[in-house]
Amino acid sequence: MQQQLPLRDIHLPESISFLWPLAPGWWLLLALLLFLILVSIWLHRLRKRNAAKRIALRKLKKLEKADAPKKLVQEISTLLRRFYITKYPRKEVASLTGEDWLAFLDNQLGEQSFTAGEGRCLIDAPYRPDVAIDVKALLKLCRLLIKKGKHK
Numbered sequence: 796m797q798q799q800l801p802l803r804d805i806h807l808p809e810s811i812s813f814l815w816p817l818a819p820g821w822w823l824l825l826a827l828l829l830f831l832i833l834v835s836i837w838l839h840r841l842r843k844r845n846a847a848k849r850i851a852l853r854k855l856k857k858l859e860k861a862d863a864p865k866k867l868v869q870e871i872s873t874l875l876r877r878f879y880i881t882k883y884p885r886k887e888v889a890s891l892t893g894e895d896w897l898a899f900l901d902n903q904l905g906e907q908s909f910t911a912g913e914g915r916c917l918i919d920a921p922y923r924p925d926v927a928i929d930v931k932a933l934l935k936l937c938r939l940l941i942k943k944g945k946h947k
Contacts, residue, residue, distance in 0.1 A: 847881040851941045855934065864928040868920040871937055875900065875917075878941060893918050904940050912936070 817825075854874055861867040879888045879899075891899050897909040897918060908914050913932040920926045 847878060848941055851875075851878040852938065855937055855941065859934055864930055865920055865926075867930060868916055868928060868933070871933065872917045872921075875937065875940070879903070900940060904936075904943070908936050 851874060855871070858867055858870050858874070861870065876888065876896075888899070894910065897914065900909040900914060900917075901907050906912075909917065913929055913936050916926065916928050916933060920928055
């Protein structure tokens with residue numbers, strides 16, 4: 796008589812899941828998707844941070860067409876103040892007047908163009924009956940300040 800071996804039924808492994816574990820191609824696709832999301836967030840923040848600069852430069856370009864130099868100086872001063880209120884706390888910028896305002900602008904630019912240069916007219920021109928204003932130099936200085944100035 797033949798002896799039977801103690802064999803058990805064949806147990807098949809569980810079927811491969813459709814979702815897990817992922818194939819290498821899916822891992823690459825997920826990594827690419829994550830990378831694209833992070834890059835888009837970074838670009839959105841960069842665009843948002845530079846929005847005030849773009850708006851200020853656009854308004855400065857519109858001011859170039861102004862006819863009255865005194866009115867232009869007032870508008871430029873207001874534009875610069877609004878621009879820096881978006882970059883610094885309101886308490887720090889809004890209360891600055893006269894020499895303190897010019898010193899603040901010089902500090903942002905890193906040179907003495909406001910306290911001792913073309914930008915000095917920002918505090919003098921609106922109140923003087925006859926003042927010579929180099930409009931092109933003032934606009935160039937303000938454009939430089941907005942583009943290259945230090946910002947928080």
